Amino acid sequence: MIEPIIVVVTLLGLIAIGSPIFLALGASGLLGLYMARGSLAFFFGPTSLFGQLNSxxxxxxxxxxxxxxxxxxxxxxxxxxxxxxxxxxxxxxxxxxxxxxxxxxxxxxxxxxxxxxxxxxxxxxxxxxxxxxxxxxxxxxxxxxxxxxxxxxxxxxxxxxxxxxxxxxxxxxxxxxxxxxxxxxxxxxxxxxxxxxxxxxxxxxxxxxxxxxxxxxxxxxxxxxxxxxxxxxxxxxxxxxxxxxxxxxxxxxxxxxxxxxxxxxDVRGILRVLGSSARISGAILLIMGCARIFGDYLNLVxxxxxxxxxxxxxxxxxxxxxxxxxxxxxxxxxxxxxxxxxxxxxxxxxxxxxxxxxxxxxxxxxxxxxxxxxxxxxxxxxxxxxxxxxxxxxxxxxxxxxxxxxxxxxxxxxxxxxxxxxxxxxxxxxxx
Incomplete structure (x- = not known):
């Protein structure tokens, strides 16, 4: 099958040009879902992301x-x-x-x-x-x-x-x-x-x-x-x-x-810790959600x-x-x-x-x-x-x-x- 090879090459290419990892995973996963299921990919993608994070x-x-x-x-x-x-x-x-x-x-x-x-x-x-x-x-x-x-x-x-x-x-x-x-x-x-x-x-x-x-x-x-x-x-x-x-x-x-x-x-320090924690957690969760899109495509094929x-x-x-x-x-x-x-x-x-x-x-x-x-x-x-x-x-x-x-x-x-x-x-x- 040529489609999985195209998806993996897309993923590696996006990473190679410096794209954020969540974007590379999400975009290549959506591309794969689109090739496999057409426009339904835009339904499967958000569903996969929400399903991963709804825990x-x-x-x-x-x-x-x-x-x-x-x-x-x-x-x-x-x-x-x-x-x-x-x-x-x-x-x-x-x-x-x-x-x-x-x-x-x-x-x-x-x-x-x-x-x-x-x-x-x-x-x-x-x-x-x-x-x-x-x-x-x-x-x-x-x-x-x-x-x-x-x-x-x-x-x-x-x-x-x-x-x-x-x-x-x-x-x-x-x-x-x-x-x-x-x-x-x-x-x-x-x-x-x-x-x-x-x-x-x-x-x-x-x-x-x-x-x-x-x-x-x-x-x-x-x-x-x-x-x-x-x-x-x-x-x-x-x-x-x-x-x-x-x-x-x-x-x-x-x-x-x-x-x-x-x-x-102090108050400023507390806000700094809260902001740092939110950024770290948000980045991890975003990667997890987009990786689920990519993973669901791999499971689909x-x-x-x-x-x-x-x-x-x-x-x-x-x-x-x-x-x-x-x-x-x-x-x-x-x-x-x-x-x-x-x-x-x-x-x-x-x-x-x-x-x-x-x-x-x-x-x-x-x-x-x-x-x-x-x-x-x-x-x-x-x-x-x-x-x-x-x-x-x-x-x-x-x-x-x-x-x-x-x-x-x-x-x-x-x-x-x-x-x-x-x-x-x-x-x-x-x-x-």
Missing amino acids: FELLALPLFVLMGNFLAATPVGMNLFHAAVAWLHWLRGSLAISTVGASAVFGAVSGVSIAGVAAVGSIAVPQMLERGYSRTIAAGSVVSSGALAMLIPPSVPLIIYGAVSSVSVADLFIGGIVPGLALALALALYLYVRVLIFPEEAPPYVGERVTWADRLRALAGIWHALALIAFVLGAIYSGIATPSEAAAFGALGAFVIAVFVFRSL RVPDAVTGALVGTDLPPEAILILVMLVLVGLGMLVDAVSLIVVTTPILLPLITTLGYDPLWFGIILVLNLEIAVITPPVGLNLYTLKAVVPSLRLEEIVRSVVPFVFVQFALLIVFVLFPSISLWLPSLVK
Whole structure:
């Protein structure tokens, strides 16, 4: 069939000339629907867009974005880093390992990777460089650990995947805990082993003796955020509230922490956070709606069925097909933003995954693990540009070089979760 080729070429052409991704997806999808159904395309298009966005669970997305933006306007990121240093200073490479710990917790606060890179990186990188850490350790630890926010709940990508795939967002949040913690531990272990082999990259901690009183005082600056995380996620996991309801309480709690506890925002600051959250949420939702138009066209001409049939018909073992899919996703992630990748590839790949006998919940976790690699690899790796923006003394080229070994660590862990799906599904099955 020539029509799908024309549609895909149109999509790639619009992206190549710099069109907004939502416009490229919507226009190419409408073109395909018009070629397939004529003027009815102008009925199917709006119906697809509205059908994608008309979801109660999707309300959690702008609310969690708002929650993260309120907390990003407070000293929580800085306090998390200082608390991690107070508790981990005895480790060789403690500042870099503390960066991983702080980013993991901040990921549970914000759900957006670039927020963690900006909040933690602006504090951690200058301190590491001042204490003699190598520039590659400083940059790589921040950029790679900032991606943990994509997997550790409340994760915005998991919310998007749940909306596209109809998998429970609460189950996805539970499923993201073990892989998220495993990835944080893998990054920390890599850093620890690396500085043992190359001690010149991370001088030992030199400073005042840290007492237990100092450690407890360090927690005083973050207990509000930790309590909010525990309340929001506890309400979801216990079944007391849906993700959307818990997100509403989380946004309100973050507002109270930012305005009344830390006094970080005045009226103008509140309006700025509201405006930024609306722009981010609006952009994501617009991409999701237009990508649904494109996805509905692909379903109409049975592209997912063709892909499934072609791959299953190769007689390759399921594990080989999965690794092939992972390599394709990693490659696409280097060229396409995370939101677009989820909403475009999920309708195509999910039928293949279910045909091979795998759980859609597991695939959502694996897909987001892929996206964690995507946000730290050029040319679309947003974490790279975010760190460059908050730490101008770092060159973009050395930031890119610094993440290479961390990409291998993440890809190795991705393969483990691909080959052993039960690891990702253990906690959700236990909770059920």
